[in-house]
Amino acid sequence: MTITNLKHIHFIVNPIAGSGNHPVSEKFLNKFFDKHTYTITIKNSDYKKHAKTLTRASITEGADIIVACGGDGTINEVASCLVNTDIALGIIPLGSGNGLASNLKIPTCIERAIALIKSTSVKKIDVGRINEHYFFSNTGIGIDAQVIMHYENSNERKFTSYIKSSLKALIGLNYKNEMTVEINGQTIRTYPFLVFVSNSNEMGYNISLTPMASLQDGLLDVLIVSKMSRLRSLFFGLLILLKKQHLIKEAQSYQSKAITIRQANQQSYESQIDGEFFNIESEAIAISLLEKSLHVIA
Numbered sequence: 001m002t003i004t005n006l007k008h009i010h011f012i013v014n015p016i017a018g019s020g021n022h023p024v025s026e027k028f029l030n031k032f033f034d035k036h037t038y039t040i041t042i043k044n045s046d047y048k049k050h051a052k053t054l055t056r057a058s059i060t061e062g063a064d065i066i067v068a069c070g071g072d073g074t075i076n077e078v079a080s081c082l083v084n085t086d087i088a089l090g091i092i093p094l095g096s097g098n099g100l101a102s103n104l105k106i107p108t109c110i111e112r113a114i115a116l117i118k119s120t121s122v123k124k125i126d127v128g129r130i131n132e133h134y135f136f137s138n139t140g141i142g143i144d145a146q147v148i149m150h151y152e153n154s155n156e157r158k159f160t161s162y163i164k165s166s167l168k169a170l171i172g173l174n175y176k177n178e179m180t181v182e183i184n185g186q187t188i189r190t191y192p193f194l195v196f197v198s199n200s201n202e203m204g205y206n207i208s209l210t211p212m213a214s215l216q217d218g219l220l221d222v223l224i225v226s227k228m229s230r231l232r233s234l235f236f237g238l239l240i241l242l243k244k245q246h247l248i249k250e251a252q253s254y255q256s257k258a259i260t261i262r263q264a265n266q267q268s269y270e271s272q273i274d275g276e277f278f279n280i281e282s283e284a285i286a287i288s289l290l291e292k293s294l295h296v297i298a
């Protein structure tokens with residue numbers, strides 16, 4: 001599908017995404033957009049979740065395209081406001097991991113990403129939902145949430161910070177709560193190391209736990225990894241880096257449109273949603289898929 005008569009492009013820029021050294025500013029973007037064809041508006045996010053407020057305002061202001069300039073966290077905030085609308089999401093990947101942009105083959109070269117936005121070639125992609133939150137890349141409960149929690153506390157945004165945060169998460173590993181996972185008519189009881197649910201085939205840094213996932217197949221790819229020792233977890237981490245994680249017997253892969261997670265005596269779930277830490281207060285977690293519910297320029 002090709003959009004015609006596009007004029008109003010709004011850019012929501014996370015100034016601290018990735019290394020925070022990116023050049024994306026009003027002066028920079030003005031060079032690429034002819035004033036007779038486009039009006040462009042640039043807004044910087046000042047704090048966590050601010051991109052949502054800015055995006056909602058841009059919708060009211062009549063934006064035709066809203067461009068998330070940042071990583072998966074910023075994309076999540078912007079895209080969450082665009083689900084089930086006709087407004088197309090553009091992406092300039094400025095994050096450290098850039099998982100969704102990589103799955104969509106959006107160039108990390110800023111000039112090429114801008115050229116793609118101007119091409120306005122739009123595709124519709126699936127959107128994941130976990131309770132009241134949307135996700136576009138992945139969500140998870142277990143070790144991934146712990147890694148993200150330590151990563152956010154580290155205040156560093158690079159690959160080595162993920163390695164350090166993974167080691168901290170492994171040291172703190174415990175299996176307090178038994179969970180039940182309802183999927184495809186089966187009920188699985190597990191003390192999970194990880195319940196990972198993905199819409200996209202990449203987590204960022206070219207790492208994937210769900211290499212068969214597609215943004216347009218109407219299915220979520222699920223990896224359930226049951227309890228294992230710290231040593232075995234390290235081995236699992238090595239297998240992930242070697243793209244051989246399927247070789248570990250504790251890991252089971254599924255595809256599904258919906259899953260429900262419950263635990264007996266707890267009302268909160270530490271989770272990660274598109275690489276951001278969330279403590280979800282609820283009796284149960286319901287994860288589902290909204291087919292082809294977001295327009296993305298890719």
Ligand SMILES: Nc1ncnc2c1ncn2[C@@H]1O[C@H](COP(=O)(O)OP(=O)(O)OP(=O)(O)O)[C@@H](O)[C@H]1O
Nearest residue numbers: 018045046048049070071072073074095096097098
């Ligand atoms: N001015 C700001 N100061 C601090 N945090 C911000 C600011 N603007 C946005 N944020 C928050 O920064 C977090 C990280 O953003 P983002 O995901 O875009 O970058 P990243 O973590 O470097 O990339 P990736 O997720 O691809 O690794 C998000 O939670 C976002 O809400």
